[in-house]
Amino acid sequence: MEVQLTAPNGKTWTQPLGLFINNEFVPSSNGQKITTINPTTEEEICSVYAATAEDVDKAVAAARKAFKDPSWRKLSGTERGALLNKLADLIEQHQELIATIETLDNGKPYSAALNEDLADVISVFRYYAGFADKNFGQVIDAGPDKFAYTVKEPIGVCGQIIPWNYPMDMAAWKLGPALCCGNTVVLKLAEQTPLSMLYTAQLIKEAGFPPGVVNIINGHGREAGAALVQHPDVDKIAFTGSTATGKEVMKMAAGTMKNVTLETGGKSPLIIFDDADLDLAVKWSHIGIMSNQGQICTATSRILVHEKIYDQFLTKFKAQVQSISVLGDPFEPSTFQGPQVTKAQYERVLSYIRSGQEEGATIALGGEPAPQKGKGFFVAPTVFTNVKPHMKIFREEIFGPCVAVVAFSTEEEAIQLANDTTYGLGSAIFTRDLVRAHRVAREIEAGMVWINSSNDSDFRIPFGGVKQSGIGRELGEPALASYCNIKAIHVNMAT
Incomplete structure (x- = not known):
């Protein structure tokens, strides 16, 4: 379920190859794998397991169970924030290795992976850790005969699909606000660049997130991605990728009227x-x-x-x-x-x-x-x-x-x-x-x-587009709105 790898800069590490479900690495149900290629040398790096629809079912079931489990559901915002801060600390401790994996798998310069991408990943998790106990509802003045207030509740199981151009960054942009608000996640990686987030899955477990809160799967979009988007027990889909694929995601999500956030293409x-x-x-x-x-x-x-x-x-x-x-x-x-x-x-x-x-x-x-x-x-x-x-x-x-x-x-x-x-x-x-x-x-x-x-761009400032560039916003405080339901509670005060 793992392999020893060495990067051109001499760094070595143990690379997980399995699907991360319930805080454990497991093989795909039929043993299928995807080979990831070093774009600098055109050589094979390793082969990782690729999820089937059956594996998506298992990941969603784990996320649903975790969402209902008191070990996660009853945590205060302050406690969720502490977990996010712990994860940020662990990523910071491992940032040079994670940047190495990112460069090997993606081809981006190591200096950019370390000083730009990983710096942003750490900042995003710390930013939403700070918001975890400050995502307030409100009391609404409806006159002396009614006491009305709102509470913000997590949406539920969130399917998140990330692209290959910024594997770590795009994962953080989605995981940060989702976990801040108390949701559970099935994160579907880009099949071209799965290695850095599979390595980071170990840190999610080490940080103390309960089993099933974060599940990470690799796989082809047409199989694993489509199964996740159409799954009846997934409450929300967040997708970053091309406009053409975003349109397909929107169509598939319509079957169960899922909450959808899309960040798609541009020609700026x-x-x-x-x-x-x-x-x-x-x-x-x-x-x-x-x-x-x-x-x-x-x-x-x-x-x-x-x-x-x-x-x-x-x-x-x-x-x-x-x-x-x-x-x-x-x-x-x-x-x-x-x-x-x-x-x-x-x-x-x-x-x-x-x-x-x-x-x-x-x-x-x-x-x-x-x-x-x-x-x-x-x-x-x-x-x-x-x-x-x-x-x-x-x-x-x-x-x-x-x-x-x-x-x-x-x-x-x-x-x-x-x-x-x-x-x-x-x-x-x-x-x-x-x-x-x-x-x-x-x-x-x-x-x-x-x-x-x-x-x-800046993690404190909302990010997103109009027209065919997407729906919704990531980053900043507005990203929280994508991962909360607002419940209105009416109390009759009249005698």
């Missing part, structure tokens, strides 16, 4: 006005699209630049990309960009690059595979110019290190271009005119607007 605009601090705009434009290999739902993949500074920006931006976007071994400190997560994603990105060329866009930089010593799913950071709004590279989410740079002449045109999308997740504005910044921010159809930065 970044607008640079002619009075912007150009060096600042260049820095954040690069971060907004090239970090995490462009595999970010909020990636600002459409850069809209005022025509007066377009050429100047493009020159500076290309120089920034060439100097900073160092491709290579993700364990090397100098590496900014690792490989795409899988061969399928690598080929998808290359297909969009070909599409851009075929539709008449110009490749100003990159545009080709960038193998390291002949191995790995590396794609050179790619900059498109002469892009028209009808092109696929302007309209569709590529989820790779590819950006379209488009000129505009007026504020109205910039807003029109920014909103010309079915998505509405993130957006960014660069200008020294803060009146204009706030005015344009209100006009952008997106759940989040960054002013003079891009993609610097």
